[in-house]
Amino acid sequence: MFSNWCWHEPFQVLIDAGEGLQLALGQKIWAPEVVALTHGHSDHVLGLPGFIASRRFAKGAQDKALTVVFPDGNNGVLAVRELLARMWPAAEFPITWAPLRPGGEFRIGRTRVLLAFATSHGGSEPTQGYAVLEERRRLKSEYAGLSEAEICARVREHGRDALMEPYRHVRFAHTGDAMPIDPSLVAGADILVHDATFLETEDRKWDIHATTVEALDVGRAAGVHCLVLHHLSIRYDRAAALPALRAQVAGSGFEGECWLLDDGRLINLR
Ligand SMILES: [Zn+2]
Numbered sequence: 001m002f003s004n005w006c007w008h009e010p011f012q013v014l015i016d017a018g019e020g021l022q023l024a025l026g027q028k029i030w031a032p033e034v035v036a037l038t039h040g041h042s043d044h045v046l047g048l049p050g051f052i053a054s055r056r057f058a059k060g061a062q063d064k065a066l067t068v069v070f071p072d073g074n075n076g077v078l079a080v081r082e083l084l085a086r087m088w089p090a091a092e093f094p095i096t097w098a099p100l101r102p103g104g105e106f107r108i109g110r111t112r113v114l115l116a117f118a119t120s121h122g123g124s125e126p127t128q129g130y131a132v133l134e135e136r137r138r139l140k141s142e143y144a145g146l147s148e149a150e151i152c153a154r155v156r157e158h159g160r161d162a163l164m165e166p167y168r169h170v171r172f173a174h175t176g177d178a179m180p181i182d183p184s185l186v187a188g189a190d191i192l193v194h195d196a197t198f199l200e201t202e203d204r205k206w207d208i209h210a211t212t213v214e215a216l217d218v219g220r221a222a223g224v225h226c227l228v229l230h231h232l233s234i235r236y237d238r239a240a241a242l243p244a245l246r247a248q249v250a251g252s253g254f255e256g257e258c259w260l261l262d263d264g265r266l267i268n269l270r
Pocket residue numbers: 039041121177
């Protein structure tokens with residue numbers, strides 16, 4: 001019921017911080033190193049004060065640093081930041097607030113960055129999604145046709161680095177609340193969590209959320225390996241919606257794994 005967040009445990013990244021976050025995480029509240037807020041709507045940020053207060057005042061790793069990445073200038077986020085400052089003026093929370101604009105990056109570890117990308121979610125406030133990009137190296141395409149022996153000869157002559165080029169692979173991406181995103185932002189992603197609020201376009205009054213079919217189209221066009229649909233409207237009775245959604249997935253042409261993130265559970269849609 002109107003509380004959104006997504007905990008990516010391997011990268012220790014939280015996307016958004018809806019109400020009840022610290023209760024759901026339990027002892028894991030000290031694990032996240034980064035909270036990336038997609039926008040300042042109440043169902044995405046009101047869990048932040050409780051989460052941060054629990055980290056500060058409960059028994060555990062109270063000094064552990066936390067960075068809150070957010071859309072630069074977003075008033076909902078700035079209001080929460082001010083609430084924390086006024087509620088606990090004497091408390092020293094080990095928080096770094098990191099405003100980002102679309103295209104901006106925040107490094108998370110030695111080989112990964114969190115990239116912000118613009119999303120369309122109505123209103124005048126800035127909103128954005130995030131992609132975790134992993135920096136990798138591969139053989140330059142001009143050498144792709146060479147045999148192993150030829151490649152070895154060139155490595156001996158020019159050194160390994162001359163044959164390799166860096167590239168970035170999308171390990172994980174999250175749209176937050178959004179209309180369908182540009183698939184090129186998440187090409188080849190391992191995991192994409194995409195807004196999928198409406199089962200039918202006719203149910204959408206304002207262009208601020210995607211439909212399930214639109215999310216599947218993004219997944220197909222981007223060649224995503226695992227698509228996670230989230231934010232399915234509570235107007236839909238789940239017993240009726242799940243078969244309809246599974247039929248959409250089956251007929252979508254999207255061939256990867258497909259899950260629904262719903263009420264704290266992942267439901268396989270295959
Ligand atoms: Zn929203």
